[in-house]
Amino acid sequence: MMPLAPDITQNTIVSVRDLEVRFQTSDRRATVKAVDGVNFDVRRGETFGIIGESGSGKTTIGRALVFLLKPSAGAIRHAGIDPLALPRKRFQSHRRDYQIIFQDPNAALNPRMTILSSVLEPLELARVGTGAEREWQAREALDRVGLPQDVGERYPHQLSGGQKQRVVIARALTLKPKLIVCDEVVAALDMSIRGDVLNLFADLQRELGLTYVFITHDLAVVSHISERIAVMYLGRFVELGPTERVSEHPLHPYTQALLSAEPRPLPSHLREGSRIMLQGEIPSPIDPPSGCRFRTRCAHAQPLCAEKTPEWRELHPDHWVACHFAEHPNFAPN
Numbered sequence: 105m106m107p108l109a110p111d112i113t114q115n116t117i118v119s120v121r122d123l124e125v126r127f128q129t130s131d132r133r134a135t136v137k138a139v140d141g142v143n144f145d146v147r148r149g150e151t152f153g154i155i156g157e158s159g160s161g162k163t164t165i166g167r168a169l170v171f172l173l174k175p176s177a178g179a180i181r182h183a184g185i186d187p188l189a190l191p192r193k194r195f196q197s198h199r200r201d202y203q204i205i206f207q208d209p210n211a212a213l214n215p216r217m218t219i220l221s222s223v224l225e226p227l228e229l230a231r232v233g234t235g236a237e238r239e240w241q242a243r244e245a246l247d248r249v250g251l252p253q254d255v256g257e258r259y260p261h262q263l264s265g266g267q268k269q270r271v272v273i274a275r276a277l278t279l280k281p282k283l284i285v286c287d288e289v290v291a292a293l294d295m296s297i298r299g300d301v302l303n304l305f306a307d308l309q310r311e312l313g314l315t316y317v318f319i320t321h322d323l324a325v326v327s328h329i330s331e332r333i334a335v336m337y338l339g340r341f342v343e344l345g346p347t348e349r350v351s352e353h354p355l356h357p358y359t360q361a362l363l364s365a366e367p368r369p370l371p372s373h374l375r376e377g378s379r380i381m382l383q384g385e386i387p388s389p390i391d392p393p394s395g396c397r398f399r400t401r402c403a404h405a406q407p408l409c410a411e412k413t414p415e416w417r418e419l420h421p422d423h424w425v426a427c428h429f430a431e432h433p434n435f436a437p438n
């Protein structure tokens with residue numbers, strides 16, 4: 105186990121150690137190991153990207169990070185604090201500092217409530233200030249995310265998808281969070297407005313000193329916005345490092361395959377002609393492959409890969425990987 109950062113540097117806002125999240129299947133006959141032993145720290149003020157195919161456990165990590173679900177094992181600390189050890193009332197107020205935004209703004213907004221009422225709701229629940237102060241804060245948040253003045257009096261169905269997602273962001277901002285988990289927040293939006301919403305996230309981060317955990321299956325999105333990225337496969341991290349380093353020198357065959365499937369931007373040895381096709385589907389997290397979980401789809405798999413789980417190793421400063429052969433000189437294709 106990696107030592108838990110004592111937070112002396114004040115640099116760590118979230119520490120995750122040996123995190124496991126399990127679910128029972130609906131017939132209660134089997135256990136889904138959705139997250140199965142993940143370690144990382146999120147640094148204050150950064151954007152930490154998590155990428156991986158659908159079903160790899162990204163949303164489950166996101167929900168655990170803000171304590172929408174309880175870890176089955178392992179530890180999550182918020183700036184050195186164990187939120188689960190707080191008394192109930194303090195736990196409730198603590199949670200306001202750690203928010204999550206999901207993909208579908210329609211699921212987050214009540215169609216029968218005006219935009220202003222939706223944005224006011226968390227302020228009212230938290231009993232912040234007077235009624236007039238709350239309204240001022242809600243309107244300011246709507247203004248900050250670039251929505252027109254009269255939007256507060258409208259209903260969700262009168263807004264575009266991008267506008268609705270801006271409302272959801274405004275609502276998360278009213279409680280002045282320290283960290284926001286953004287789970288596929290632009291996936292449901294038109295290509296044409298994704299850039300605008302991503303730029304909004306970047307602007308808000310600069311203005312408000314926010315930290316983001318940015319979850320996506322889209323490599324272009326994550327590399328656009330993140331300082332560091334973690335690559336997730338079947339409940340585990342397989343690689344973690346500075347975005348530029350991971351995209352230019354991917355160490356794990358899964359990361360290499362993800363990168364080679366991208367039309368741009370590519371490290372030279374992965375450009376056209378050396379596209380690595382990912383074979384088959386992601387296996388079930390109910391009964392994952394022994395040893396290295398990626399071995400059933402890995403072009404470099406050896407007998408050792410079925411026998412032994414690769415260790416999580418810091419192969420270069422700040423660049424972590426879980427593959428037995430990551431330092432092999434002939435490893436990267438071509």
Ligand SMILES: Nc1ncnc2c1ncn2[C@@H]1O[C@H](COP(=O)(O)OP(=O)(O)O)[C@@H](O)[C@H]1O
Nearest residue numbers: 127128136138157158159160161162163164389
């Ligand atoms: N509440 C739940 N009950 C049972 N299985 C779940 C539940 N939530 C997620 N899972 C399973 O856990 C795995 C990871 O899911 P998820 O975290 O949503 O992945 P991702 O966000 O990367 O697509 C999937 O196999 C999914 O079916």
Ligand code: SF4
Nearest residue numbers: 396399402409427428
């Ligand atoms: S440990 Fe083996 S199977 Fe897993 S990624 Fe490395 S080479 Fe492939």
Ligand SMILES: [Mg+2]
Nearest residue numbers: 162163164288
């Ligand atoms: Mg998800």
